[in-house]
Amino acid sequence: MGTFRVMRQDDNGNRFTVAKGLDEAEARRLAGEFEARGHKQLYWVESEAGDAAP
Numbered sequence: 210m211g212t213f214r215v216m217r218q219d220d221n222g223n224r225f226t227v228a229k230g231l232d233e234a235e236a237r238r239l240a241g242e243f244e245a246r247g248h249k250q251l252y253w254v255e256s257e258a259g260d261a262a263p
Contacts, residue, residue, distance in 0.1 A: 211258045215240045218251040229257060 213236035214229035228239055240252040
């Protein structure tokens, strides 16, 4: 099992990390919570597995 982060993209295409170090279920729950607020921003979940240093 890895860790996941919640990402956000605003109206101008800028991308931000909203939360990180979450398990997948919590990340998806949080992204869904933000999406349900009805803002124009886009939220999604990404795996952090590719971020590890060699």
